[in-house]
Amino acid sequence: MTNFGEEGAHVGSAAALKNEDLIFGQYREVGVLMWRDFPLDNFMNQCYGNCKDIGKGRQMPVHYGSVEHNFVTISSPLTTQLPQAAGCAYAFKRKPNNDRIVVVYFGDGAASEGDAHAAFNFASTL
Known part of the structure; x- marks a missing residue:
């Protein structure tokens, strides 16, 4: 996997966004993360999977x-982050003064x- 092309x-x-807002990303x-001051060393450590990762x-x-940066770890299978994001948004909605x-x-x-459509249904009905 690469992340060339759409980063900007x-x-x-x-x-x-505020720093407290939660992000579910994909590999692009x-x-x-750069905007949120994720250190370049951490990018490189993760790419190499070394002991500092x-x-x-x-x-x-x-x-x-x-x-620390409220960025949920990326998952390899496509779309798995959408239902998770809908669930987190619902939890945030139910919490008073949030x-x-x-x-x-x-x-x-x-x-x-299919996970995308399930997430869209959750988001529209909850």
Whole structure:
């Protein structure tokens, strides 16, 4: 997997978010993490899966994640982040005095998966 080509398109949405907002990404959202000051060393450590990697080398390259930056670890199967994001958004909605939001990124291939339609239904009815 690579993350060439669309990274800059996501920076605008990242700029509109608060640091407390939760992000579910796919493998192209490296620009969002950069906007949130994810250190370059952490990018490289994750790509090489070395001992300094946050995930301790348990993830594929370009599958970043950071609790500190409210960026949920990327999952390899397409679209699995959409139902998770809908569930988190619902949890945020139910919590009193909470103004956090959830942003989920996905591509055109993910939109044709069943999980996407399940997530859209959850988001529209909950």
